[in-house]
Amino acid sequence: MRAFPLIFLLSAAGAALGAPAKRDGSVAIAWYPNYYSDQFGVDKVSWSKYTTMNYFSVLTANNGEVTISDSDKDLLPKFVSAAHENNVKAILTVGGYGGSKYFSQDCSTDSGRAQFAQNIMALVKQYDLDGIDFDWEFPEQQGADGNTESPQDSANFLKFLQVLRQQDGASDITLSAAVGDRPFVDANGDPMADMSGFAKVFDYVEIMNYDVYGPEYTKVFGPNAPLDSSCAPSGQQGKSAKMAVETWTEAGFPASQLVLGVPAYGYGYKATREQVTGSSAGDSIQLYGSFDGTAPGMAFGSTSPSDGTYEFEGMMEAKFLNDDGSVASGLLSIFDNCSQTPFVYDPTNEILISYDNAQSFKAKGDYINSAGLKGFSIFDAAGDYSDILLDAIRGGVGL
The missing domain is CATH 3.10.50.10 (Chitinase A; domain 3)
Known part of the structure; x- marks a missing residue:
């Protein structure tokens, strides 16, 4: 016999009316921008509407070190404390477009991977973090000027993650990565056909479904963060959330471990x-x-x-x-x-x-729900206004 028949009936009625099904285990994430902390302090985060918050970001450094600036040393403990007071996971993002210079070097040798893993876990313990979010932009692709790269980057990254998971206490933390619309590339520069090894070490990855069109790098104007592009005119049927999810899942990465990255900017x-x-x-x-x-x-x-x-x-x-x-x-x-x-x-x-608005965020939330994705991650927490975007995507997901 069902213990709560009335709740069951109300839920069924909601489904019949088209309400999104409630989601257990979904993540509601945003990246907290440390560079806006003067205007957007940790007290301004709508903590009750998130499950996880990524502190963005600290930079890679030589010899497996991670650069923690003086301002980060002051702000990061406040961030972690505020997150934990609100039962939200506090995750530290390592890297970013301008902070990925040494990923390739730090993951390139057995000794380097071991040192990098030890330093990461030291940070986790020092700041009482719940996990690490890697934002390597990008394995085997230079990204920002000055980044080191190698044809073995993706293979070495997996080896590093496996070493990291073997560290004391690492099995209990969340490991994630901000990733592009396609899987990491192999030694030949092609998207990897088998990402199942990464799925075993990551709890989830956040697909950065934004910056598809932009005035600095495209010849025509178009959507910054398209949900779909298959219906676009010939020649513009490129990157989109649906295409990215299809590509990642075809490479053996489960949809249930994919988080859709969404932008609070245009x-x-x-x-x-x-x-x-x-x-x-x-x-x-x-x-x-x-x-x-x-x-x-x-x-x-x-x-x-x-x-x-x-x-x-x-x-x-x-x-x-x-x-x-x-x-x-x-x-x-x-x-x-x-x-x-x-x-x-x-x-x-x-x-x-x-740009994106409540309607587009609701559509993305609906898609996350229907496709069985893990959840969403907003870049960034400061960009929203009166939680218009956040409330819309939560509603679509069913949170």
């Missing part, structure tokens, strides 16, 4: 009305057009330019969006049903922004 393009709408008097945004350059951007808590990046909250500051997330009057907007992402255009200042 990118701004300088573009004329004709470039955006197809006519000097047009009023309908047409995607994948040319543009003239990078818009100023609006970083968190700042009125200074930020190379085209617009945090979601910065779009309120810049008057593209109202405080409820709706588009400000006098602007053109569209929600692209293929990528499931919005665009807004200011014809006066000739700025087009590809």
